[in-house]
Amino acid sequence: MKTPFLHSVASIVRKDLLVELRSRELITSMALFALLSILIFSFALELDRIAREEAIAGVLWVTVVFASVLGLNRSMAMERDQGNLDAMLLAPIDRSAIFAGKLAGNLVFSLVVGLALLPLMTVLYNRSLLEGWLLVVLLLGATGFSTVGTLLATMTVQTRARESLLPIVMLPIALPVLLAAVRASTSILTGSPFEDWIAWPQILLVLDVIYLVLCFLLFEFVIEE
Amino acid sequence: MTAPDAIIQTHALVKAFGLQPVLRRLDLSINRGDYVALLSPNGGGKSTLLRLLAGLSKPTSGRITVGGWELPAEAAAVRAQIGMVSHKVLLYENLSARENLRFFARLYNLPRAEAEARIETLLKRVGLARRQHDLVRTYSRGMQQRLSIARALLHDPHVLLFDEPYTGLDQDASRALDELLAEAHDEGHTIVMATHDLNRAATLASRVVILARGAVGFDRPSAELTPASLAAAYSEVTGMVTAR
Numbered sequence: 001m002k003t004p005f006l007h008s009v010a011s012i013v014r015k016d017l018l019v020e021l022r023s024r025e026l027i028t029s030m031a032l033f034a035l036l037s038i039l040i041f042s043f044a045l046e047l048d049r050i051a052r053e054e055a056i057a058g059v060l061w062v063t064v065v066f067a068s069v070l071g072l073n074r075s076m077a078m079e080r081d082q083g084n085l086d087a088m089l090l091a092p093i094d095r096s097a098i099f100a101g102k103l104a105g106n107l108v109f110s111l112v113v114g115l116a117l118l119p120l121m122t123v124l125y126n127r128s129l130l131e132g133w134l135l136v137v138l139l140l141g142a143t144g145f146s147t148v149g150t151l152l153a154t155m156t157v158q159t160r161a162r163e164s165l166l167p168i169v170m171l172p173i174a175l176p177v178l179l180a181a182v183r184a185s186t187s188i189l190t191g192s193p194f195e196d197w198i199a200w201p202q203i204l205l206v207l208d209v210i211y212l213v214l215c216f217l218l219f220e221f222v223i224e225e
Numbered sequence: 226m227t228a229p230d231a232i233i234q235t236h237a238l239v240k241a242f243g244l245q246p247v248l249r250r251l252d253l254s255i256n257r258g259d260y261v262a263l264l265s266p267n268g269g270g271k272s273t274l275l276r277l278l279a280g281l282s283k284p285t286s287g288r289i290t291v292g293g294w295e296l297p298a299e300a301a302a303v304r305a306q307i308g309m310v311s312h313k314v315l316l317y318e319n320l321s322a323r324e325n326l327r328f329f330a331r332l333y334n335l336p337r338a339e340a341e342a343r344i345e346t347l348l349k350r351v352g353l354a355r356r357q358h359d360l361v362r363t364y365s366r367g368m369q370q371r372l373s374i375a376r377a378l379l380h381d382p383h384v385l386l387f388d389e390p391y392t393g394l395d396q397d398a399s400r401a402l403d404e405l406l407a408e409a410h411d412e413g414h415t416i417v418m419a420t421h422d423l424n425r426a427a428t429l430a431s432r433v434v435i436l437a438r439g440a441v442g443f444d445r446p447s448a449e450l451t452p453a454s455l456a457a458a459y460s461e462v463t464g465m466v467t468a469r
Contacts, residue, residue, distance in 0.1 A: 001301055001302050001305055002301045003331075003332060003333065003334035004334070007331065007334065008331075008332060011328060011331035011332055012332075014328075015317070015320070015328045018320060018324065019317055019319045019320060022319040022320065022360065023319040078317070082313055082314060082315065082316060082317070082318060083311060083313030083314070083315045084315055084316070084317060086281060086309075086311070086313075086315060087315035087316075087329065087376070088332065089280075089281055090279055090280075090281065090304055090307065090308075090309055090315075091304060091329065091332035091333055092301040092302070092304045092305040092333065092334075093301075093332055224282070224283060
């Protein structure tokens with residue numbers, strides 16, 4: 001009777017990508033914000049080589065997180081404004097499939113922006129960011145805050161001040177993920193020994209698992225009145 | 226006690242938001258093939274009742290069964306039998322009509338060939354076959370509402386719930402909607418429609434239920450009613466003066 005979980009998730013992700021392909025609302029606003037932030041940082045921070053390598057990770061994560069907040073708000077507003085969330089809730093699918101579908105879509109958009117920033121920052125900061133471990137940290141970090149963000153955006157989108165409320169409630173909760181991601185990225189970019197920083201991606205992985213489990217469990221309560 | 230023909234039953238249904246009860250021990254039984262017009266003043270509990278029947282909301286207490294399945298315990302089974310149309314269109318405006326229907330067909334796990342055939346039929350039926358590849362945001366409000374009905378009918382549900390479907394429609398679009406609802410009723414779908422329109426309630430529905438103070442205050446076959454007698458009954462039950 002119930003639609004299989006993975007089939008439901010794939011349908012929702014496919015729909016989100018198709019809507020974005022048509023409207024380009026999310027990627028355009030996220031990319032523009034990210035581009036402007038990176039340019040402002042690059043002109044504002046006139047740093048020597050060592051200070052620059054230490055600052056790059058912070059710039060990268062601040063930009064990715066705030067660009068993602070824009071995308072999260074828009075992605076959930078699209079579901080709420082025309083009542084589409086209700087339409088999905090009416091279907092015989094698991095509530096958690098809706099969460100997983102929206103999370104996967106949001107994660108894709110955050111990663112697209114994050115990946116687009118790497119070559120751009122490489123040019124602007126004269127330091128290659130195209131490193132394998134940095135990509136792993138980007139994936140783990142984006143998974144963590146997209147998970148928290150998807151759950152919280154589902155709550156805040158029902159409020160009038162949704163645009164400003166999401167970062168206020170999301171950032172404190174996602175802070176452990178951001179700290180671990182920034183520390184791992186800084187260590188990778190400053191060339192620290194592998195054994196000095198490998199604990200950070202491991203912590204990120206554990207945080208991701210904890211957030212994923214908690215958010216999956218809480219989603220059903222969040223979408224009930 | 227379950228009536229043999231009842232497809233929807235509520236028993237002592239209570240729904241409160243915080244300390245504010247909206248439905249107070251509501252008992253209602255709707256038979257297969259009924260076309261029920263649900264009336265009440267604003268805030269009288271019509272939409273709340275429809276959301277409860279659709280499994281979109283959980284009761285504070287009491288029992289709901291739809292098609293013999295209990296809510297909220299067997300919500301997935303109930304949702305498979307229900308189609309809902311509300312004053313919001315529940316559609317993606319940046320997708321075409323066909324893409325919207327395809328997406329919802331996948332959520333209802335319809336086999337691809339069956340879904341495509343069904344989409345084709347429904348698009349013709351609601352008069353959108355020629356505009357099926359246009360984005361929904363380019364549609365008029367009436368066209369969006371017709372597409373919303375196609376979405377609700379996609380999985381061929383036994384029960385159709387309409388929450389003020391005429392909101393924002395002009396005369397022509399309202400008439401087209403009347404015809405679609407009548408067709409759906411003739412096909413054997415059970416229809417529950419929340420509305421403020423007493424004329425439509427008296428002339429289109431087979432039964433009229435008025436909610437007052439969170440319970441059923443009036444329940445009569447529409448064959449026994451005229452628009453004038455319904456307006457009088459509505460005023461008496463709800464204490465509201467109507468201008469028909």
